[in-house]
Amino acid sequence: MVSARNEPTILILDDIEIKWTWKESELLHFQEVWADGVPINDLARELKTNRRSVALLVMDQEMKGEIEQRKFGLYGN
Numbered sequence: 001m002v003s004a005r006n007e008p009t010i011l012i013l014d015d016i017e018i019k020w021t022w023k024e025s026e027l028l029h030f031q032e033v034w035a036d037g038v039p040i041n042d043l044a045r046e047l048k049t050n051r052r053s054v055a056l057l058v059m060d061q062e063m064k065g066e067i068e069q070r071k072f073g074l075y076g077n
Contacts, residue, residue: 019053027066030057034067037077 022030026047033046040058044051055074061067070077 013052016052017050018056019049022057027061030054031061031067034058034061034070037070039076040074042076 030043030047033043038046040051040054043054047054058067058074062069
């Protein structure tokens with residue numbers, strides 16, 4: 001058994017491209033298309049980024065109360 005003191009630390013998301021910053025106009029556009037039920041693949045294409053970045057944006061916006069949960073979540077309405 002490895003003690004917690006000697007246990008390796010794993011950094012997640014360190015090897016993928018993530019869009020961390022968004023312009024206000026992009027957020028407003030995202031909120032509109034999210035409310036329209038657009039699926040994650042189309043959201044990523046619409047926002048010119050990847051699905052991982054959109055998934056993190058969804059989490060951020062939902063936690064801030066900026067968007068509502070959808071029946072089928074990332075897969076749209």
